Amino acid sequence: xxxxxxxxxxxxxxxxxxxxxxxxxxxxxxxxxxxxxxxxxxxxxxxxxxxxxxxxxxxxxxxxxxxxxxxxxxxxxxxxxxxxxxxxxxxxxxxxxxxxxxxxxxxxxxxxxxxxxxxxxxxxxxxxxxxxxxxxxxxxxxxxxxxxxxxxxxxxxxxxxxxxxxxxxxxxxxxxxxxxxxxxxxxxxxxxxxxxxxxxxxxxxxxxxxxxxxxxxxxxxxxxxxxxxxxxxxxxxxxxxxxxxxxxxxxxxxxxxxxxx
Amino acid sequence: xxxxxxxxxxxxxxxxxxxxxxxxxxxxxxxxxxxxxxxxxxxxxxxxxxxxxxxxxxxxxxxxxxxxxxxxxxxxxxxxxxxxxxxxxxxxxxxxxxxxxxxxxxxxxxxxxxxxxxxxxxxxxxxxxxxxxxxxxxxxxxxxxxxxxxxxxxxxxxxxxxxxxxxxxxxxxxxxxxxxxxxxxxxxxxxxxxxxxxxxxxxxxxxxxxxxxxxxxxxxxxxxxxxxxxxxxxxxxxxxxxxxxxxxxxxxxxxxxxxxx
DNA sequence: ACCTGAACACCGTTCAAGT
DNA sequence: ACCTGAACACCGTTCAAGT
Numbered sequence: 001x002x003x004x005x006x007x008x009x010x011x012x013x014x015x016x017x018x019x020x021x022x023x024x025x026x027x028x029x030x031x032x033x034x035x036x037x038x039x040x041x042x043x044x045x046x047x048x049x050x051x052x053x054x055x056x057x058x059x060x061x062x063x064x065x066x067x068x069x070x071x072x073x074x075x076x077x078x079x080x081x082x083x084x085x086x087x088x089x090x091x092x093x094x095x096x097x098x099x100x101x102x103x104x105x106x107x108x109x110x111x112x113x114x115x116x117x118x119x120x121x122x123x124x125x126x127x128x129x130x131x132x133x134x135x136x137x138x139x140x141x142x143x144x145x146x147x148x149x150x151x152x153x154x155x156x157x158x159x160x161x162x163x164x165x166x167x168x169x170x171x172x173x174x175x176x177x178x179x180x181x182x183x184x185x186x187x188x189x190x191x192x193x194x195x196x197x198x199x200x201x202x203x204x205x206x207x208x209x210x211x212x213x214x215x216x217x218x219x220x221x222x223x224x225x226x227x228x229x230x231x232x233x234x235x236x237x238x239x240x241x242x243x244x245x246x247x248x249x250x251x252x253x254x255x256x257x258x259x260x261x
Numbered sequence: 262x263x264x265x266x267x268x269x270x271x272x273x274x275x276x277x278x279x280x281x282x283x284x285x286x287x288x289x290x291x292x293x294x295x296x297x298x299x300x301x302x303x304x305x306x307x308x309x310x311x312x313x314x315x316x317x318x319x320x321x322x323x324x325x326x327x328x329x330x331x332x333x334x335x336x337x338x339x340x341x342x343x344x345x346x347x348x349x350x351x352x353x354x355x356x357x358x359x360x361x362x363x364x365x366x367x368x369x370x371x372x373x374x375x376x377x378x379x380x381x382x383x384x385x386x387x388x389x390x391x392x393x394x395x396x397x398x399x400x401x402x403x404x405x406x407x408x409x410x411x412x413x414x415x416x417x418x419x420x421x422x423x424x425x426x427x428x429x430x431x432x433x434x435x436x437x438x439x440x441x442x443x444x445x446x447x448x449x450x451x452x453x454x455x456x457x458x459x460x461x462x463x464x465x466x467x468x469x470x471x472x473x474x475x476x477x478x479x480x481x482x483x484x485x486x487x488x489x490x491x492x493x494x495x496x497x498x499x500x501x502x503x504x505x506x507x508x509x510x511x512x513x514x515x516x517x518x519x520x521x522x
Numbered sequence: 523a524c525c526t527g528a529a530c531a532c533c534g535t536t537c538a539a540g541t
Numbered sequence: 542a543c544c545t546g547a548a549c550a551c552c553g554t555t556c557a558a559g560t
Binding site: 314315327330336 | 551
């Protein structure tokens with residue numbers, strides 16, 4: 001399905017790594033993979049992923065829709081290229097010493113990358129995503145962050161995967177909380193909800209929905225008590241998740257030291 | 262945008278909680294919210310989310326496309342209803358005693374729910390998702406799992422959120438690894454990759470891509486060394502993430518006990 | 523009241539044709 | 542070799558009309 005050549009590699013992978021013979025011959029009017037991907041990213045940044053249609057991308061470049069198909073074999077392929085291009089960590093990023101600080105710094109880099117282009121999270125990450133250049137670069141940097149942590153390689157990859165997914169989840173969440181238009185709960189709405197989310201039926205969480213802190217106000221409806229804006233909230237979740245993972249790793253390391261050396 | 266009535270609540274929320282005056286009057290030919298949502302879910306289960314078009318859903322029910330709009334005001338609303346309906350935890354689920362075992366059991370329930378309808382992860386979860394019945398039910402059960410864990414309420418919600426996002430991420434990942442058709446790497450493809458993912462450029466991760474374990478074989482391309490099938494792999498990541506979170510919580514609890522009581 | 527038919531403004535993608 | 546024009550088979554959604 002995603003394959004193309006004799007190589008067995010998805011064409012998006014080959015294009016992204018520059019393995020694709022760039023045609024560049026004859027009266028090229030100046031279209032290219034790079035320009036197409038850049039136009040798509042610009043469009044997604046400004047108007048959202050839904051605005052990225054083949055027609056819109058072509059129009060932004062001043063070409064007809066069909067001209068894109070000489071460079072990109074389908075819209076999905078374009079989206080894959082956009083996804084990877086959007087997920088670029090800063091070049092030559094330097095991480096602090098010590099796995100703990102390094103992991104935190106790496107997690108923050110990953111989160112910032114997602115935040116810069118949150119629509120990229122709406123593009124399904126499949127097998128081919130893993131082979132794309134910026135994905136490989138990020139993974140390599142992540143592994144280097146865990147350099148002096150004494151767990152097996154397999155677990156390191158696991159930690160990196162879990163942390164990057166945590167970052168992705170939280171950015172996606174904070175994005176949807178911000179974008180979707182606050183659910184400005186009117187007294188009527190709050191009343192209706194309170195009738196149905198009762199302490200009897202939901203003893204452990206009902207009070208979070210009926211807390212006076214947000215009733216009637218123009219605040220995001222939380223899964224938890226509101227303290228600040230939605231962003232700070234999720235910021236807290238990200239920090240909590242990351243901290244717990246790190247403390248778990250520390251506990252393991254202590255245990256290993258205790259029994260080992 | 263997602264609002265509808267005087268209540269300020271998204272219409273999907275009202276429908277899902279049964280607050281919407283079901284028309285049911287006169288010569289109803291038998292269409293209903295429930296039937297429409299069920300048809301959509303069936304379609305998504307069998308043919309994927311992309312196959313869920315208004316036309317296809319209507320056809321499956323033996324009605325015209327436009328008949329759906331009497332019950333659902335847009336496709337997005339239908340998707341929201343499907344998302345929540347798909348995310349039903351078993352009724353009256355009983356969790357084991359003790360927060361640790363309870364949290365593991367809850368996480369497993371959540372993961373199984375996602376696994377039963379993985380396409381639901383492709384529908385953006387926004388603010389309104391949080392207000393949907395099954396989401397509230399799951400959150401309540403999750404909070405009950407952490408009953409005897411001595412951290413503040415806010416952190417409990419955070420833990421639940423992080424764990425459910427972890428489950429979602431891993432199900433999504435294992436889904437895309439399985440569905441997208443294995444990248445059956447030919448020797449040519451492996452060679453090309455090896456030229457570009459070199460130990461010099463990616464010292465910490467290159468060997469994972471060029472490991473002989475998968476070169477040329479019909480195995481999933483991993484972000485980590487292959488041991489078994491893709492599913493078991495991700496199973497491992499899920500377990501690792503969850504274990505680390507729990508161990509982090511234990512460490513915190515110990516610290517609190519040490520200083521506190 | 524519930525459902526249908528016809529229509530509208532879009533999609534992604536193809537194919538043959540221009541230069 | 543690169544790009545265009547015309548066409549196809551779909552989308553979601555509207556509106557006025559039937560029963």
